[in-house]
Amino acid sequence: MQSETFTHLLLPRPEGLYCPAGDFHIDPVRPVARALITHGHADHARAGHDTVLASRQTLDIMAIRYGPDFARVTQAAEGRMDLGGVEVSFHPAGHVLGSCQVALHQGGVTAVVSGDYSRVANPACAPFEPVPCDLFVTEATFALPVFKHPPPQDEIARLLASVRAFPERAHLVGAYALGKAQRVIMLLREAGYDAPIYIHGALQRLCEYHIEQGVKLGDLRPATMDKAEAKTLREAVVIAPPSAFASPWVQRFTDPVVGFASGWMQIRGRVRQRGVEMPLVISDHVDWPDLTGTLRELNPEEFWITHGRDDALMRWAALEQRRARPLHLVGYEDEAE
Numbered sequence: 564m565q566s567e568t569f570t571h572l573l574l575p576r577p578e579g580l581y582c583p584a585g586d587f588h589i590d591p592v593r594p595v596a597r598a599l600i601t602h603g604h605a606d607h608a609r610a611g612h613d614t615v616l617a618s619r620q621t622l623d624i625m626a627i628r629y630g631p632d633f634a635r636v637t638q639a640a641e642g643r644m645d646l647g648g649v650e651v652s653f654h655p656a657g658h659v660l661g662s663c664q665v666a667l668h669q670g671g672v673t674a675v676v677s678g679d680y681s682r683v684a685n686p687a688c689a690p691f692e693p694v695p696c697d698l699f700v701t702e703a704t705f706a707l708p709v710f711k712h713p714p715p716q717d718e719i720a721r722l723l724a725s726v727r728a729f730p731e732r733a734h735l736v737g738a739y740a741l742g743k744a745q746r747v748i749m750l751l752r753e754a755g756y757d758a759p760i761y762i763h764g765a766l767q768r769l770c771e772y773h774i775e776q777g778v779k780l781g782d783l784r785p786a787t788m789d790k791a792e793a794k795t796l797r798e799a800v801v802i803a804p805p806s807a808f809a810s811p812w813v814q815r816f817t818d819p820v821v822g823f824a825s826g827w828m829q830i831r832g833r834v835r836q837r838g839v840e841m842p843l844v845i846s847d848h849v850d851w852p853d854l855t856g857t858l859r860e861l862n863p864e865e866f867w868i869t870h871g872r873d874d875a876l877m878r879w880a881a882l883e884q885r886r887a888r889p890l891h892l893v894g895y896e897d898e899a900e
Contacts, residue, residue, distance in 0.1 A: 569698045569865070572649070572667050572674045575890045580676060580700065580869070582667060585649035587616075589665055589676050592894030599640075599651070601678025602662035603628065603741055606895045616640055618653055620661025620776065624741065627768055656680040657691035658847050659742030660773060666694050674698040675861075676869075681846070682853040683715065686753070687745045687778050691857075699863040702895075703871030704848045705826055712826055712850040718843045719750040722800070725820055725841055730798045733816045734841065737805040737823040740766050742847050744802050745773045747824050748780045750845070751800065761786035761796075763803035763812070790815040805837075826850070855879060870895040 574581045579591035587597040594611035601607055601617075603624035608617070610633040615622065619639040626633060640653040640663065653663040658679045665676045675696040682691050705712075726734055738744040744766045751760065759782040762770060767785065774780055786801045793815040805823065807813060823839045826846030834842045849857060854876070858866055865886040868876055873889040880887035 568672065569674055572669060572672060573676070573698070573700070573867075575892060577893075579892060579894070580890075582646075582649060584669055585646040585651065585667070587646060590678060590895075592892075597646075598634075599665050600625070601656065601665060601676065602659055604659065604679070607678060610634070614638070616644075616651075618661045618663050621663070623772060624661060624769070627772060628741075654692040654694050655689035657682065657685055657688060660688045660745070660776065660778070662688060664692070664694060666696065672697050674700065675863075676700040677702065679704070679848055680857075682849055682857060683712070683846075685746060685847065686749045687742065687773060693857070693860055696861060697864045699858065699861050699866045700890075701854065701858070701866055701868060702848065703854070703868045703873050703876050705846065705850050706854055706868075706872040706876040708851050708875065710826065710829060710850045711852055712829070712844055712846045715746075715750055715845045716754065718824075718845050719747075719754050722822065722841060722843060723751070723754060723756060726798050726800065729820060733793065733796045733799045733801055733819045735801045735803060735808070735813065735816060735819045735821050736841075736843065737808055737821075737825075737837075737839075738766075738802050740769050740804050743824055743845070744804075745770060745778060745780060746847065747802060747843075747845065748783070749778070752779070752781050756800070757781060758798065758800075759784045761799060761801040763801075763807050765804050765807065766802060788815070790817075793817070808837075851875075858885070859883075 571584050578593045580589045588595045589599045590607040591598050597614045598612040599616045603621045610629040612634050614636040615634040616638045622637050643652045650668040652666045656662040656664045667674045673696040675694045738747050761784050822841030824843040824845040827833045828842035828844045868889045869892045
């Protein structure tokens with residue numbers, strides 16, 4: 564099969580990936596008539612579409628982030644659906660709560676748009692489900708051989724060792740509000756840390772929603788104490804969105820250990836740029852071994868690359884004699900990992 568075989572199912576457009584047969588877009592970056600959304604991160608899930616189809620959890624997350632009127636019509640994805648003669652189904656992506664891949668099937672051809680995905684076990688969401696397909700559309704956020712993420716449990720062990728070594732210093736961990744913050748909390752709980760964890764107000768509603776969905780986050784307390792109260796915190800872990808570290812809020816903590824949880828913390832330049840003392844390489848995306856391993860496992864006739872570092876992946880495809888195409892879609896990774 565050549566790329567032309569798939570154009571009835573998928574076409575790259577300025578708005579994002581478009582299915583002409585079903586007349587819908589997947590994760591469009593501009594308002595469209597009908598949008599299928601893979602997950603709730605802001606670079607994939609935007610307000611303003613006429614109709615939105617997504618997992619129930621992603622719809623709830625979009626309502627939390629944008630308000631209940633983020634779209635005129637919303638529909639929860641359940642089972643197999645027919646959209647203009649295209650059979651559509653949603654499958655877990657293992658990225659964040661509610662994240663899904665979108666599978667399209669018509670005329671004996673199956674295409675899967677993965678959105679962002681991970682193959683590492685994440686107790687906050689359902690694991691990635693491999694879906695056999697002729698065309699696989701993948702991200703390439705960490706598509707360089709240098710990216711081989713360590714086990715997240717090892718990173719949490721380093722954090723807890725620092726908490727024990729410096730009990731007089733609060734440990735402030737930067738983590739994005741959807742997915743990463745809850746992931747860090749759950750990893751701490753799995754490691755046996757049962758003390759209260761303090762969270763910035765920007766994380767509260769999404770953490771509450773995870774708890775409502777059965778995700779056990781333990782004792783969470785608001786990090787709204789004044790400077791005098793902050794000084795009394797010992798062996799405390801405080802989680803906040805990265806933007807909080809550039810606000811006056813951070814000044815209430817005396818000599819904190821500043822950490823940041825991200826796959827990008829493997830890059831020393833980024834660690835220095837952010838002034839991070841405790842880099843935690845914890846990613847919700849596939850690293851190079853998991854990305855190439857997924858492509859070998861699925862073995863599609865062709866794969867497309869939506870966004871990220873496609874040069875190395877295109878070179879890998881050539882060496883493996885696999886058909887691949889970079890799409891250079893613009894507008895993603897705004898909510899960087």
